[in-house]
Structures are given as C-alpha cells and as structure tokens.
Amino acid sequence: MRASTLRRVIVGSAAALVAVTLTAGPAWAAPKEPPTPKFGPSIDDYAPDETPGKCLDKVEQPGVAAFRDFVLPLYPGTSNGGIHACSGFEHNEGRAWDWMVDADDAEDKAVAEVVLDWLLAEDRYGNDHAMARRLGIKYIIWNRRYLPLTEGADHDWVAYTADNPHTDHVHFSFSWAGARKQTTWWNARLEPDRLLRSHDHDADRPSVRTFSTGDDFWQVIAWRAPSGRTDPEGGGRTVTG
Numbered sequence: 001m002r003a004s005t006l007r008r009v010i011v012g013s014a015a016a017l018v019a020v021t022l023t024a025g026p027a028w029a030a031p032k033e034p035p036t037p038k039f040g041p042s043i044d045d046y047a048p049d050e051t052p053g054k055c056l057d058k059v060e061q062p063g064v065a066a067f068r069d070f071v072l073p074l075y076p077g078t079s080n081g082g083i084h085a086c087s088g089f090e091h092n093e094g095r096a097w098d099w100m101v102d103a104d105d106a107e108d109k110a111v112a113e114v115v116l117d118w119l120l121a122e123d124r125y126g127n128d129h130a131m132a133r134r135l136g137i138k139y140i141i142w143n144r145r146y147l148p149l150t151e152g153a154d155h156d157w158v159a160y161t162a163d164n165p166h167t168d169h170v171h172f173s174f175s176w177a178g179a180r181k182q183t184t185w186w187n188a189r190l191e192p193d194r195l196l197r198s199h200d201h202d203a204d205r206p207s208v209r210t211f212s213t214g215d216d217f218w219q220v221i222a223w224r225a226p227s228g229r230t231d232p233e234g235g236g237r238t239v240t241g
C-alpha cells in the first residue's frame, strides 16, 4: 500500500534545481550571473527602433535607473558611468546607462561578460536574448562591438568603429517601454511557489502538499512511517513536516 501510493508521486518541472560548478582560475572568484526572477512563456518582442530625440533636462528613466541599481550591488568592483548626458544616443532622454568596466582588466571583463551572457541567453521557453528583451534593452556596445536588439535587425555582434571604442564601459540603450518599466521584467514575474493544498499523513495515506508557480503545479508526497521516519522510497521531493 505504501509503495504503490508513493510511486504515484508527481514532481513537476518547476521544482528543478540546478547545481553550477565553477572551475578554479585566477585569484579572483569567477563572477556569478545575476539572480533570475521566474517568468511564464510570454515575452516582449525585440525593441522598436525609436530614434532618440533632443536632449531633455537631466532625467533618469525609472527602468534604466532600476537596472543600474540592480547590477551595481552585484558587482562592487564596477561603477556607475551615468544615465543622462547630452551626448546623442538615448542618454539624451535618460534611457541609456553606461556601466564602467574595463575590457583590459581580466576580472572586469569576466564580470561584464557573465552579465552579457545572462542577458542574451535563451530561456527555458526557447526565447533568444530573453532577459535583454524582458528589460527592453535596445542595443549594447562593448569592447569595440555593437549588438542591435531591435525588431528586424540581425541580432549579432558586429564591429563598432566609432570614435569611442567602449573599452572602459558597457553601453545599454533601452526602449521607451523598458525605460518606463512597462516590459515583462517589471510586470510579468511569477509569484514564488505557493502552497495550494496540504493533506497531512494519516494511517492509510501519505502527506500531500500541492504547490504552484504560475502555470505549473507540482506535488510533494511523503510517507511518514510509524517510527516517525520518512520513507526513503517516496521518490521525488519529500518533506518531513
């Protein structure tokens, strides 16, 4: 009875945990990627190609400032290069950010690249450049290269040959939606795992706890043997209460 009940355990995809092993290298620790909120499958399109207008009075758009304030505390060796500047670009309107990292410094370069890789990775739903799109990033310039993330563009790094080679900072330009916090990074996060139902074990049945994360639901089933130990044959994730 116990075993057959326990073999019906269902553990859904949302419960997956991933262990990451970082290899030893230089004296500094390999940088970690930023924490990723949970999202459902819906995602923003690539950014519209909105040409920056004339320079506004000093202003920092909220989505840009919040991205800056998200990144900087994660990487204390890096610094803020500013949002607003009458320099052309989206800085004119407070919808670009310069993140000061040195392409000629190995640690800085590793930090920049772990963040760029995180922004541009494919998500679990198969969306390319997922975090960049959710944030409304329109293009990136870094270390003599330029990556357009606008609708209809080839979303590939190309050589950047303008005067400033961007070897001392990463430039992020944002769409107006991203700058205004109207993209899914800001408005479509899933709630953390929520406990929907709980049934405590009794003489004939294991305990069953049903959780949800957005569209996914999953169950944790545990049989507490009369001795008080959790039956290790339970499979999946067990809780001992």
Ligand SMILES: [Zn+2]
Residues within 6 Å of the ligand: 089, 091, 096, 097, 098, 170, 171, 172
């Ligand atoms: Zn810039």
